[in-house]
Amino acid sequence: MAIELLYFAWVRESVGKDGESVDPPAGVTTIAGLLDWLAASSEPHAQAFADRARLRAAIDQRFVPLDTPIEGAREIAIFPPVTGG
Amino acid sequence: MIRVQPDDFDPGTELARLEALNVGAVASFTGLVRGDGGLVAMTLEHYPAMTEAALRAIADEAARRWPLAGLTVIHRHGRLVPGDRIVFVGTASSHRAAALESCAFLIDWLKTDAPFWKREQWADGSSRWVEARSEDDAAKERW
Numbered sequence: 001m002a003i004e005l006l007y008f009a010w011v012r013e014s015v016g017k018d019g020e021s022v023d024p025p026a027g028v029t030t031i032a033g034l035l036d037w038l039a040a041s042s043e044p045h046a047q048a049f050a051d052r053a054r055l056r057a058a059i060d061q062r063f064v065p066l067d068t069p070i071e072g073a074r075e076i077a078i079f080p081p082v083t084g085g
Numbered sequence: 086m087i088r089v090q091p092d093d094f095d096p097g098t099e100l101a102r103l104e105a106l107n108v109g110a111v112a113s114f115t116g117l118v119r120g121d122g123g124l125v126a127m128t129l130e131h132y133p134a135m136t137e138a139a140l141r142a143i144a145d146e147a148a149r150r151w152p153l154a155g156l157t158v159i160h161r162h163g164r165l166v167p168g169d170r171i172v173f174v175g176t177a178s179s180h181r182a183a184a185l186e187s188c189a190f191l192i193d194w195l196k197t198d199a200p201f202w203k204r205e206q207w208a209d210g211s212s213r214w215v216e217a218r219s220e221d222d223a224a225k226e227r228w
Contacts (some may be wrong), residue, residue, distance in 0.1 A: 008132055008202055009130055009202035009204070009214050010214045058132070058200070061134055061135035061138055061139075062135075063139075063198070075134070077132060077135070079132070079202065080202060080214065081216075081217030082196075082197065082198070082199060082201055082217065083196075083201065083202050083214075083215040084129070084131070084160060084195060084199045084200070084201025084202070085116060085160075085172055085195040085196035085199065085201070
């Protein structure tokens, strides 16, 4: 099933777009796996996702760890640690 | 009340709204863009579909921990310059400790749990994304 990906801040700049619709293969089960799969497909993705310690994620508008399963997710956002306030 | 907006706000108006609740204590925090070190502007990006819900969750947590009669959180996004207001947190309670503590709690949690990202532009033409600070995580953990 297609998942809407959203990128923010330097992740967006590094990937080169603010989002995309993807349909990962069955073997991709977590956000980390999704990032691996995307990184294998393109150099900008590989660079954006190289340092996992600098990445955070949300599934359907809720913060989650990168090892969270993606089953049932409609929207997944990838971004740096937040710096508001 | 939760508001996410590009426009400025008037802290006096917001305080008056909380004072009108007629409880004994109103506390507030206003965050401003710092102008030190040659900063020219700051651009705040956010995750529109998530931001308000995230702020609501933080506000609900504050209301769960302290007896609050009123609570206001306003966070701006877009391009801001030194001296501009970024964020406002106001709380009203019958007790001063509840008003003060919940206000500090809200701003500490905003730093770590609201989906905003700041990009700084400098006088020399350079720009950079602000890095999250471990002190902010520590400030959240003290609650």
